[in-house]
Amino acid sequence: MIVKLKVNGEIRSADVSPETTLLKLLREHLxxxxxxxxxxxxxxxxxxxxxxxxxxxxxxxLAGRASGREVTTIEGLASSEQLHPLQETFEELGALQCGFCGPGMIISAKALLDKNPEPTVFEVRDALSGNLCRCTGYTKIIEAVLDAGRIMSTAEAKS
Amino acid sequence: MLLAENTARARALAGGTDLVVDLKHAPGDVDLLVDVSQLPEFGGIGETEEGLRIGSMVTFSELMASPIVNQMTPEIVAASHTVGAVQTRNLGTIGGNLVTCVPSADSAPSLLALDAIVTIAGSDGKRSVPLEKFFVGPRKTILEPHELLVEILIPKKNLGKPSHFIKFGLRKGQALALVNVAAALYLNDDGTVAEPRIALGAVAPTPMFARKAEASLDGKKPDEENLLEAARVAVSEIKPIDDFRASANYRRHLVQTLTYRALKRSTEIASEH
Amino acid sequence: MATKTKEVLESKVKDSEIEDLTAPDNLKVPAKPALKPVVVPVDKPVVYPLDLPESEIRLRTPAVGQRASRPDGRLHGLGQTQYIDDMTFPHMIFAKILRSEHAHAKILSIDTSEAETMPGVLATLTGAEIPVNSFGPTLQDQPVLANEIVRHAGDGVAAVAALTEQQASDALSKIKVKYKPLPAVFDPLEAIKDDAPKVHAPRSNIYASKTIKKGDVEKALKKSDQVFHKQFKTQMVEHVPLEPHSSVAMWDANGRVTIYSSLGRITLGRDDLARTLGKPMNKIRLVGTIVGGNFGGKNEITTEPILAILSKKTGRPVKGTFTRGDEFISSTTRHPFVMDYTTGVKKDGQILGRKIRLVLDGGSYCSWTSTTLGKGGILAAGPYDIANLLVEAHAVYTNKTTTGAMRGFGAPQVCFAYESHMDDMAHALGIDPLEMRLRNAFNEGSVSPTGQLLQSVAIKESLQQAAERFGWKESTK
Known part of the structure; x- marks a missing residue:
């Protein structure tokens, strides 16, 4: 089946079998x-x-369900001139150790900050409760999300 | 129609948070998936003459964001908040949670406590049953292969009924419940308890009511002694299992403590009204 | 609506009694200068690699007291780090491994003929085809693919390489293995009994032992005012690295093997690979890249030789990535310990002598057990000056998942035991637990259980300062 969707602003399509997940579509086809x-x-x-x-x-x-929808992955956060504030604060505060959980953490945090740029610590924890880190860097991750939120709301206020 | 014609190896796909996992583990078991998540008659939340109607394909995130659910049945919001994590709640649906019918389904106890009624549609028409009757056993409901769960109704008289839900898992996010408890009750003018409901999850083959415990509290004053007695009676009604998450004994202990707390909190909410 | 949800969320905080979520002053990050406004990026396609200025923190001279930053942090954050499973090579195919469902069984036969006819399948492999079918960092007691005996549910018995992962998985179900189940043993204390089933028959289940002796412990116990005894047990723990084990192997026409692997110890891995493949080490190129969490669980080869031989058979690059299930049943885990502590003390809390027996559940294969046994044994008495000491430590085979290296090599297990034991004794003697430790802790110039002269010993000062900082005295009043 052909799945056509928008990924990070670009229209993409792929021919996949029906049991293909969106993850496989992104990783293996795109x-x-x-x-x-x-x-x-x-x-x-x-x-x-x-x-x-x-x-x-x-x-x-399933990939089929993403058809016609708009998907944002970690690759779509930075621009050619600028890191996303989350990528900046995660790097600066050492919130990435082995880095394997990083993209998922940052995406979950983005979904939170896009709606609520000034979350409480509890709201950050809640938003990240579906993202596990085994290097146990949660403290730094939470700090990084709060910091990025501050940067984003400052930027919004100035613009 | 597709489901009716291909019943044996067809499944209806809702949020997919359970079914997609099943497909990975036993890919050969299903030949046909019918995505019902976008059907308009299965979606939406609204107040009708009979009460609060929740489409079966409403996601937990939608429930949590719904002003009407927050206002009329806040415990359903609280219960929704204990399901998985944000990602799971964005995909997972309340209908899917009920149809999967695991004993620990987080959405079941608070719906039971409000005497929810489910509407089922099949190739021979529609029928409505109390949610309690919907559950048959672990991963087994009364749904015939050609039938689908369309909507859930909270009867009008129970909207705003003082209620409290407690989930006990081994961690706060992404955990299956060891025990789920929901209580709901009214207080009569003389301060005695009316229409008490105690619904329990993960302690029997299906989510269940503790009917004897309810009866023991009905018409009584909600003092420490009576609430504790109801909690003790609830323990006598459950059939918990030993598994790697918790022993049956530990679950009994939890049921007593949590039933007491849920009743106590419901009483407090009722007296604030 | 948002406010209501917020209230619900906040009321949950109270319920769960999360109290103070802010860090104590001494742990707080220094306040940053005024936040610089940045342009939040708009949705537009990005071209990697990016050429952006290095982050300010990376340009600082590293020094004590400054926050460290990782050189690869930026790539991680951009999602541009290439872990093994992110790599793809032209014509790459995928391998899956069939695992034993028996804890202990003799393999009577393995029939891969039907699997070979399945769609997409290019090759199968069994242990008989592996030049040297054994490996291990200490004892080479683990088969790459079991072909005679399976010793735990999770032992690999056959492998399939196919065009897609799904095809490889489907083909696994067509491999027919006939087993003759054997009696199995799961408890290390059962396994040390004479009549216990032998995991590696005819060898004894006790496969490594260590004794540490200092002074005369029996005499010291006799002289003690009171003798305490307690048994402590810990459980098996899986590392659960978020990145499952993954490797890609390529066997070229010159007979050189290139392997990309999530392995941490690549030189050791190269050595093991050379041995199993029957090749000189210079024919093996092992590329270790970023590891997505190791914690000791990626310190030895797993499926690399299987992938290499499947690549030889098919002429294709072969990738093998563990499922989460594979991780739990067939990667290594932390040893469960059974620890018996007997300690003789004077009334004032001074420890005169201590006797310790450690029994390590060594799982089905040795892996890093000897290292864990050694370190666990050396550290078993704790940071205390004990003149008379006897430590006996044994590692025991059981029909369980292999136990190996995990953060601390046995140190966390014994620490749990000796500190719990210390608390029990302090309470029984009516001595403040901190005081009990101060009376026994190492001093400058103390000699460790294995005879090292200790220098720069700061345990007492550290304990006292820590107690002061978190208000020990007030909290125990």
Whole structure:
């Protein structure tokens, strides 16, 4: 079946078998490997992407269902001139160790900050509860999300 | 129609948070998937003459964001918030959670406590049953292969009924419940309890009511002693299992403590009204 | 509506009693200068690699007290880091491994003929085809693919390479393995009994032992005012790296093998590969890249030789990535310990002598057990000056998942035991637990259980300062 969707602003399409997940479509057909396969059952969050503004586990979404929708992956956050504030704060605060959970964490955080740029610590924890980190860097990750939120709201206020 | 013609190896796909996992583990079991998640008659939340209607394909995130659900049945919002994590709630649907019918389904107890009624549609028409009757056993409901769960109705008289839901898992996010408890009750003018409901999850083959515990509290004053007694009676009604998450004994202990707390909190909410 | 949800969320905080979520002052990050406004990027296609200025923090001279930053942090954040499973090579195919469902069984036969006819299947492999079918960092007691005996549910018995992962998985179900189940043993204390089933028959289940002796412990226990005894047990723990084990192998026409692997110890891995493949080491090129979480679980080869031989058979690059299930049943885990502590003390809390027996559940194969046994044994007495000591440590085979290296090599297990034991004794003697430790802790110039003269010993000062900082005295009043 042909799946046509918008990924990071570009119209893309791929011919996939019906059981193909959105994660496989992104990684194997579109060569976007930022979303990772960690558990393949929706527990670890390394495959998180944003579909029509909402974060989802791309390992649990069949590619066919993403047809006609707008998907944002980690590859679509930076521009050629500028890192996304989350990428900046995650790097600066050391919120990335082995880095495998990073793309999913950042995407979940983006989905939160896009709606709520000044979250409480609890709201950040809640928004990241579906993203596991085994290097145990949660403290730094939470700091990085709060900091990025501050940068984003400052930028919004000035513009 | 597709489901009716291909019943044996066809499945209806809702949010996919359970079914897609099943497909990965046993890919040969299903030949046909019918995506019902976008059907308009299965979606939407609204107030009708009979009460609050929730389409079966409403996601947990939609429930949590719905002003009307927040206002009329806040415990359904609280229960929705305990399902998986944000990503799961963005895909997972309330109907899918009920149809999958695991004993620990987080959405079941708070719906049971409000005497929810489910509407089922099949090739021979529609029927409505109390949610309690919908569950048959682990992963088994009364749905015939050609039938689908269309909507859930919270009867009008129970909108705003004081209620409290508690989930106990081994961690706060992404955990299956060891025990789920939902209580709902009214207080009469003389301060005695009316229409108490105690619904329990993960302690029997299906989500269940603790009917004897309810009866023990009905018409009584909600003092410490009576609430504790109801909690003790609830323990006598459950059939918990030992598994790697918790022992049956631990689950009994949890049911007593959490039933007491849920009743206590419901009473507090009722007296604030 | 948003406010209502917020209230619900916030009321949950109260329920769960999360109290103070802010860090104590001394752990806080120094306030940053005024935040610089940035342009939030608009949706437009990005071309990688990006050429952006290096982050300010990377340009600072590294120094104590400054926050460290990782050189690869930016790539991680951009999703541009290439882990093994992100790599793809022309004509690459995929391997899957069939695993034993028996904890202990003799393999009577393995029939791969039907699997070979399945769609997309290019090759199958069994242990008999592997030049040297054994590996291990200490003892080479683990088969790459079991072909005689399976020793735990999770032992690989056959492999398939196919055009897609799905085809490889489908073909696995067509491999027919006949087993004769054997009695199995799962408890290390059962396994040390004479009549226990032998995991590696005819060898004893006790496959490594260590004894540490200092002074005369029996005499010291006799002289003690009180003797305490307690048994402590810990459980098996899986590392759960978020990145499952993954490798890609390519066997070229010159007979050289190139392997990309999520392995941490590449030189050791190269050595093991050379041995199993029966090749000189210079024919093996092992490329270790970024590892998505190791924690000790990626310190030895797993499926690399299988992939290499499948690549030889098919002439294609072969990728093999563990499923999460594979991770749990066939990667290594942390050893469960059974720890018996006997300690003799004077009334004032001074420890005169301590006797320790450690039994390590060594799982089905040795892996890093000897290392864990050694370190666990050396550290078992804790950071305490104990003149009379006897530590006996044994590693025991059981029909369980292989136990190996995991953060600390046995140190966390014994720490749990000796510190719990210390608390029990302090409470029984009516001595403040901190005081109990201060009375026994190492001093400058103390000698460790294995005879090292210790220098720069700061344990007492550290304990005292820590106690002061978190208000120990007030909290125990």
């Amino acid at each position: 060569n976007l490997t930022g979303a990772k396969l960690g558990c393949d059952v929706g527990d670890c969050g390394t495959c998180t992407v944003i579909v029509d503004g909402k974060s989802v586990n791309s390992c649990l979404m």
